[in-house]
Amino acid sequence: MAYRLQLGGNDKWTVQSLRGLERDAMSEAALRILLVDQNLTRASILEEGLREAGYTNVTVVRDMQNLLRRIVDADPDVICIDLENPNRDVLEQMFQVSRVVRRPVAMFVDRSDSDMIKAAVESGVGAYVVDGLKKERVKAVVDMAVSRFNAFNDLREELDRARQALDERKVVERAKGILMKERGLSEEAAYALLRKAAMSDNKRVVEIAQAVITAAGLLR
């Protein structure tokens, strides 16, 4: 592409501003987006969302080896990174010092963006954009990142809840088994006993079940 040659040119700033104008005239498809996320599922969710919205130029980087090289190759206009990633500080330094990477700045260049900042940080995503890109174009990408990160967070919470429920059920099953064996109860009667104890102690069934398992372990 012509612009790679321009990158090596002497008058970098003029070249960049010209390129900015050129780019704004381009379609969204041409916007180069780099996702840095160690979580493959989350990265896929966002990548898919971006593709559906017409952004075809999306690169996902998961491992941090040769991060600088990957950024140089992808030459992104927008970079999104998950905020759980300690390597966010690595990224900021690359932007600060590197002469090979075009200098992206954090997405929030003025305070009018404060709602966008808040939404992004709350959803756990950080974004960097190269200078000269129109705010509206960036906003669409960041909004997409925020909504997909939020969707992922919901999914993760749901998964955690499901996992916890499953774990709890296993505990109750084991306690029931102990009661059935030791007291010769039917399954229903064993569960009824756990429930009764929970109600009278103002505790959850799973807590009583755990106590039964612990006690059985001690008595063995």
Added chain:
Amino acid sequence: MKLVVGFMPLLDCASLIVAAERGFAAEEGLDLRLVRETSWANIRDRVIVGHFDAAHMLAPMAIASSLGIGHIKVPFIAPFSLGLGGNAITVSLSLWEEMTRQGAVGGGFTPGLGAALKRVIAAREGAGSEPLTFGMVYPFSCHNYELRYWLAAAGIDPDRDVRLAVIPPPFLADALRTGQIDGFCVGEPWNSVAVDAGVGAIVTPTTALWPLSPEKVLGCQAQWAERYSEQLAGLLRALYRAAAWTEAPKNHAEVAKLLADPRYVGASAGLLHRALSGRLALQPGADPTPLADFFVPASHQATFPWVSHALWMYTQMVRWRQVEFSAEHEAAARRTYRPDLYRAALAHVAVDIPSVDLKIERFFDGREFDPDNDFDPDNLDTRLERG
């Protein structure tokens, strides 16, 4: 009132953790909630969006935010220093071996370490080897400036003769092991972690380069400090008492145990204990060496926000071309440090409050930073050049 304060897993978050865990914050009517973070950029952003009321912060980060370099300009203030020192420079065992072949002697800060490193670099250049890479934690950090100061004092150009890369502290030992980097400058316990893992040798504590040097501050938005001035004053009193408690040798074992908790620093209590008592093993398998004033949470007016510290950091930003000098920036750097708030909050608590805001800072190479003269426009350029 509930106060949410962010921190990074490092030895010098100790006063914050002690304030929360040992009741010093509660005594001031504060419900101090500490939130562990994974990057300095997150600390900064979460203070900006108001997730954190205040945070354990790299001192130069508070200044950079006030100046608007590297990021959006949001006036931050630093009314309290979270101790002095605590950093060291560590190199890989193979680099240490090369340095000893070039005349370096171990055992703390011995003469000629920088000169030995310079000869190693010259030898490598002659052999056509890749330049050495040193890790540090953030562009706007005392680690970056201390490492650069030491290299430059030895005649090594930190931007030309070596490479500097940011690596998050928990990854440093691994990066040293895999040869991704040849050395680094970081706060404890991460130097000792590398020594303990058998992959690094501590060349020098940075307190040998600049005795009683600043490191982290309690940072918050200027706007927040104005609005919640009483709560902030309460937090400063709690931190002041917590810092004294942290420093007392009889409490070191308990502080180390607190910090070792995975919710806080999550490193071995033994290593943390050694760092608290200023006795670091400099080489794998070596006995701990006592280091003078290695980490000072409270004494030597360690919690006072010296404006001369802020100004020195600003000169380093200019020296290393992170920003161009301007009188306006100099004023903003001064304004970031708030000894006035410190004095007001601690007037009836502290007995060692300095009556002045500036002092002359002295470095290992005999140089001085005199904030009264070094900002004289007539000799500013030369002063900045020599650091």
